[in-house]
Amino acid sequence: EIVLTQSPAALSLSPGERATLSCRASQSVSSLLAWFQHKPGQAPRLLIYDASNRATGIPTRFSGSGSGTDFTLTISSLEPEDFAVYYCQQRSDWVTFGGGTKVEMK
Amino acid sequence: EVQLLESGGGLVQPGGSLRLSCVASGFPFDNYDINWVRQAPGKGLEWVAGISGIGTIPYIPDSEKGRFSISRDNSKNTVYFQMNNLRAEDTAVYFCSKTLSVGSHWFDPWGQGTLVTVSS
16 A cells, blocks of 8 residues: 655644645655645545646646655645645555645644 | 535444445536545545446455445436445545546545444
8 A cells, every 4th residue: 555644744834825745655656646625524625636737726826746756735825715634645556645734824 | 517415424333334325416427437535533534435437347445345335326326335344433524526537536526525423
C-alpha cells in the first residue's frame, strides 16, 4: 500500500497569507495525485488532479506541483472560505489518502 | 446538474449488516465509475469500494473483501454498498462519488454522505 504523509498536520495563517502544503508518497506515484478540500458537514471538493491540473471552477489561487514522491499544494493568498482540511490522494496503486492538513485561521 | 445522494445509514449493532445506496442524476450514469469513501469521527478519508461503469467490475480493498461488496443497477442510476459483520471501527460518514470523466479515476463530485453508527 502506498502511504501518503502530509505535512504539517496543521497550519495557522491569516487571510491574505500564502499556504504551502506538502504530501510525500512512500513510493513513486508519477503524477497520479489529487488534492481535496473538506469542510465539516460538507462533501469533499476536488481541487487538483494529475498533480497540477485545476478542477473546473477552482480559483487560480490554488495550484499543485510535484511528481514522483513529493507534491505541494499552494494557496497563493488565503481567502476566508479557504480555511478547511486538505487531503492528498493517489491512484497509482489502488486508492489511498493522506492524513490531512488543517488550515486554520490565526 | 450532477447530483449524488446517499442513503441507508443508521444505527446497527456489532455483527450486523447494512446496505447503503447512492442515487445519481445529471450525467450518463452507466459510463461512470462510482466509489465509496468514508470518514470515521475525527479521522481522515478512507476509500472502501468502487465499481466500474463499463463492465461493472467491483473493486474492494483486500482487507475488506470478506465483508464488503458493491453492485450497481444502471436502470435505477443506483449503486449499492453492502457491509456485513460490522464493527465499531466501521462507524463513519460514507460518501459516494463519481469519477471526473469517463476513464478517469479522480473523484468528482461527491455526495453529502450518510452516517453509519455501529454500536450496541
